[in-house]
Amino acid sequence: MKNLYTANLDYRSLVNKYGSPLLILDQATVRHQYRSLKRALPSVTLHYALKPLPHPDVVSALLEEGSSFDLATKGEIDLVRNAGVDPRTCIHTHPIKKDDEIRYALDFGCNTFVIDNIEEAKKFVSFRDQARLLVRVSFPNPETPVDLSKKFGVLPQDCMELLRFAKTLGLNVVGLSFHVGSQVPNARRHCEAIEQCNDIIRQANEEGFDLEILDIGGGFPVDYEKAEEKDIFSFCAPIRDALAILPEGIRVLAEPGRFISAPSMINICTVVGKARRFGKPWYYLDDGVYCSYSGQIFDHVMYPKFAPYAVGEPQESVLAGPTCDSIDIIAENIMLPELHVDDIIVGKMMGAYTISTATEFNFINKTEILVVDTERGDELDPQFRIEPVSEVVTTDRFKLVS
Numbered sequence: 399m400k401n402l403y404t405a406n407l408d409y410r411s412l413v414n415k416y417g418s419p420l421l422i423l424d425q426a427t428v429r430h431q432y433r434s435l436k437r438a439l440p441s442v443t444l445h446y447a448l449k450p451l452p453h454p455d456v457v458s459a460l461l462e463e464g465s466s467f468d469l470a471t472k473g474e475i476d477l478v479r480n481a482g483v484d485p486r487t488c489i490h491t492h493p494i495k496k497d498d499e500i501r502y503a504l505d506f507g508c509n510t511f512v513i514d515n516i517e518e519a520k521k522f523v524s525f526r527d528q529a530r531l532l533v534r535v536s537f538p539n540p541e542t543p544v545d546l547s548k549k550f551g552v553l554p555q556d557c558m559e560l561l562r563f564a565k566t567l568g569l570n571v572v573g574l575s576f577h578v579g580s581q582v583p584n585a586r587r588h589c590e591a592i593e594q595c596n597d598i599i600r601q602a603n604e605e606g607f608d609l610e611i612l613d614i615g616g617g618f619p620v621d622y623e624k625a626e627e628k629d630i631f632s633f634c635a636p637i638r639d640a641l642a643i644l645p646e647g648i649r650v651l652a653e654p655g656r657f658i659s660a661p662s663m664i665n666i667c668t669v670v671g672k673a674r675r676f677g678k679p680w681y682y683l684d685d686g687v688y689c690s691y692s693g694q695i696f697d698h699v700m701y702p703k704f705a706p707y708a709v710g711e712p713q714e715s716v717l718a719g720p721t722c723d724s725i726d727i728i729a730e731n732i733m734l735p736e737l738h739v740d741d742i743i744v745g746k747m748m749g750a751y752t753i754s755t756a757t758e759f760n761f762i763n764k765t766e767i768l769v770v771d772t773e774r775g776d777e778l779d780p781q782f783r784i785e786p787v788s789e790v791v792t793t794d795r796f797k798l799v800s
């Protein structure tokens with residue numbers, strides 16, 4: 399089956415036709431990733447977390463697969479609403495919300511929310527007849543650079559107290575959730591978190607609560623080093639075992655973001671300038687860390703990069719971005735054959751936390767996204783016209799018009 403792991407794209411023709419820089423988003427890879435994770439966690443309902451790549455064509459590819467969705471903002475709600483997503487398949491997992499954000503989600507029809515403290519619980523008193531709540535538990539994880547438990551989550555030992563407080567307010571708490579950090583190296587923390595949540599759920603239900611949901615969050619990793627397909631079935635084996643200890647009838651959800659979106663997009667950019675500095679060749683590109691490579695700053699990821707048409711002896715080289723800022727350097731010691739102006743650089747695994755965190759510093763437009771479907775063979779469909787992303791407002795900014 400074809401997808402971005404296997405497709406043989408003609409990068410030069412793509413740039414000639416659509417310009418540079420360019421992001422190529424492949425719906426076939428989105429579907430492939432969803433299916434792989436679903437096979438690895440067959441009993442788990444997968445809610446795609448929109449934050450790494452909030453793009454309507456990712457949503458439509460996932461809708462075909464029967465995916466559910468994880469939302470955190472009004473903009474994300476607008477995106478799934480416009481894509482025709484059934485609100486009953488959505489959960490809203492931002493632990494801190496304004497009243498009007500809660501109302502906006504409820505008006506859409508999404509009624510499952512996350513809380514992790516007393517102040518947040520109080521906000522739901524006026525929505526208690528409609529809202530179902532998950533309590534997010536904190537499980538810090540020093541093994542990942544994206545540790546989400548510093549900012550969010552109640553400590554496991556304080557969880558019962560929060561549950562009891564919510565009960566005194568008449569709130570409908572239906573389960574627990576956690577996120578053990580993104581791009582985790584192994585499933586150890588997921589398993590420890592499931593075990594501790596199992597204890598809390600059993601204690602709570604003995605006390606008269608009716609907890610029926612455990613949301614095991616995201617964190618499922620991809621292989622940035624080799625840009626190869628991750629054996630997610632083996633990765634999830636200990637999670638499958640851990641889930642078996644949960645009381646009967648507990649429904650398990652997950653919020654995968656990166657695993658589904660990261661492999662589904664590549665970046666193509668062009669050498670626009672060249673210099674020799676400090677004994678090395680420096681190549682100045684038309685994309686950089688303020689735009690498609692922003693994940694190198696915000697997400698602490700280095701993307702696999704190569705020069706598909708360059709020949710010659712590799713030498714230590716520098717790849718720099720197009721802005722005037724000196725931190726705009728993509729790679730300081732990359733081994734590359736000599737490059738020339740107009741040569742092409744390709745970045746792989748660039749679908750998660752890349753364009754979604756890009757800026758328009760120096761008035762440089764965000765990189766356009768060309769949507770293809772490598773499996774169905776309509777890549778480079780000439781009917782597609784891509785709009786400059788900067789001309790479209792926030793939630794619509796990835797829109798492709800035909």
Ligand SMILES: Cc1ncc(COP(=O)(O)O)c(C=O)c1O
Pocket residue numbers: 447449450468491492546577579580581615616617618653654655656657
């Ligand atoms: C609440 C929540 N759910 C899901 C995700 C997605 O996590 P990942 O991309 O690691 O799968 C995130 C990432 O920040 C998150 O904050």
